[in-house]
Amino acid sequence: MRTGFRNKADEQKWAKRALVEVTRFVTEQDMSVKPIMLEAPIETKVTPGLILRGRVDRVDKELDQTLHIIDYKTGLVSETVDWTQLELRSLIVHRILNIPVTKMSYLYLLSASAYTRELTEEALRQVKWDPLHLANEIRAEKEYPPSPGPACAACGFAVICPPRHEGFVQLGDLDLPLWRDFSDILFDHQTNQM
Numbered sequence: 001m002r003t004g005f006r007n008k009a010d011e012q013k014w015a016k017r018a019l020v021e022v023t024r025f026v027t028e029q030d031m032s033v034k035p036i037m038l039e040a041p042i043e044t045k046v047t048p049g050l051i052l053r054g055r056v057d058r059v060d061k062e063l064d065q066t067l068h069i070i071d072y073k074t075g076l077v078s079e080t081v082d083w084t085q086l087e088l089r090s091l092i093v094h095r096i097l098n099i100p101v102t103k104m105s106y107l108y109l110l111s112a113s114a115y116t117r118e119l120t121e122e123a124l125r126q127v128k129w130d131p132l133h134l135a136n137e138i139r140a141e142k143e144y145p146p147s148p149g150p151a152c153a154a155c156g157f158a159v160i161c162p163p164r165h166e167g168f169v170q171l172g173d174l175d176l177p178l179w180r181d182f183s184d185i186l187f188d189h190q191t192n193q194m
Contacts, residue, residue, distance in 0.1 A: 021074065021109040028112055036061050037093070044095040046128055050135050056089050066102040069093060073108045081106065081115050087127045090119055100124075 005011035037059035045051050058070040069090050086104040094101045101124060105116040148163040155161065 042092045044092045066100045068103040091127045
């Protein structure tokens with residue numbers, strides 16, 4: 001058993017799931033496509049004092065020489081699609097490579113579902129205004145109340161965070177311990193097993 005798994009059975013369950021995802025990917029995707037960026041860190045300066053950084057899963061060059069940004073998802077298929085992260089990645093990649101980004105996709109590996117959206121030059125120009133507006137709101141903010149949620153598990157300030165000591169966070173109709181490992185719940189819902 002390797003670090004990060006509860007026991008050998010847990011490790012084997014996740015290994016089996018990963019094998020299903022990889023097998024489906026290589027059988028259903030065009031493996032002849034050669035990405036121009038893969039798991040790459042990206043960064044651009046939007047304005048003085050505002051730098052966008054991230055990581056792009058994959059960037060393909062289309063036949064018309066425009067770019068297609070692809071984000072792999074290993075979790076549940078979302079009921080609603082939030083294009084914000086792909087729009088921001090598209091803006092960064094466009095500024096780095098100076099090539100138009102015309103397509104964005106979320107590819108859910110377990111279900112092989114894909115959501116794709118076209119991106120016009122005008123829409124890409126408008127993308128930069130969202131982080132500028134948000135940066136101005138953050139700069140104007142004087143108080144920072146905690147808002148606990150699933151991301152708390154990776155927070156570097158957990159030791160001093162008051163909601164951590166309260167021990168619970170509200171997720172829908174469920175009261176779940178803030179620091180619990182949710183992998184068993186997520187895995188079971190994704191595969192409809194157990």
